[in-house]
């Protein structure tokens with residue numbers, strides 16, 4: 001195995017998981033990208049040299065425990081060898097611990113970077129192998145799948161993780177309303193019950209299928225489709241303001257959900273960044289929160 005000379009660059013999209021009822025299954029890539037650059041250090045220079053600008057610059061570790069580096073090392077181990085020395089530069093815009101897939105972007109970015117640093121890396125580690133690795137590192141597949149493949153993905157796990165892509169009507173975009181403080185996915189998952197009523201599971205099953213049909217070209221169903229019975233209400237104690245906002249928007253007929261494990265609120269919109277619906281959703285952004293329109297990203301992780 002040989003490493004390429006010089007730096008390689010990868011960009012990876014933010015993602016929103018669940019989309020209401022599709023807990024741990026549905027994921028959508030959004031047009032907001034972390035940009036990573038890495039190179040193998042020349043012989044004689046060992047260890048990792050990490051610089052971070054933007055999100056996480058004052059909080060993420062700058063050693064081998066950095067999530068991107070951990071993912072790179074996992075990929076190098078599969079590919080055959082770790083380089084002695086690595087330089088990594090991260091320009092991060094995906095907010096951390098807000099439900100917009102920052103950890104998946106870091107993991108997918110790291111694995112795809114490592115593969116790009118190896119001569120013939122794609123032949124040694126194809127996209128299916130990358131997906132298996134990133135899903136294993138993240139522990140659930142719903143964010144890593146769209147971060148890797150782009151667009152809308154439906155993912156799950158039997159013995160192995162699997163993921164299928166589904167079409168998205170080009171009119172569909174989202175408004176995200178991002179609170180100033182985060183919530184770790186681990187904490188939000190700890191609030192979920194071991195068992196749920198059969199009726200709730202059945203209601204969610206129908207709506208998960210309806211989300212896929214609505215996003216594919218029947219957006220009039222989005223508000224009905226995005227109602228969730230399996231996770232959002234259970235998580236209310238950790239994000240009461242987000243749940244209150246989701247309920248208020250839904251009462252007005254808006255297809256609003258908690259994005260991922262929260263606390264960001266996501267609402268679907270069809271009229272683009274400057275449309276009236278988008279403007280009225282942005283006007284509902286609470287003080288101190290950050291609101292923005294994002295297009296769906298048809299691309300996942302991109303090298304170059």
Ligand SMILES: Nc1ncnc2c1ncn2[C@@H]1O[C@H](COP(=O)(O)OP(=O)(O)OP(=O)(O)O)[C@@H](O)[C@H]1O
Pocket residue numbers: 015017034056060066067068090092095096097098099100101102103104105106143183184185186259260261262
């Ligand atoms: N680019 C990054 N570089 C290094 N560490 C990161 C990066 N992005 C995320 N992390 C780590 O992952 C944590 C956030 O992961 P977490 O799973 O809690 O939330 P999320 O991925 O932003 O949201 P969600 O999974 O709900 O979409 C951060 O606090 C940080 O420790």
Ligand SMILES: N[C@@H](CCO)C(=O)O
Pocket residue numbers: 017018023024025140142143185188189231260261
């Ligand atoms: N499906 C996951 C997404 C966040 O990583 C959850 O809701 O916990």
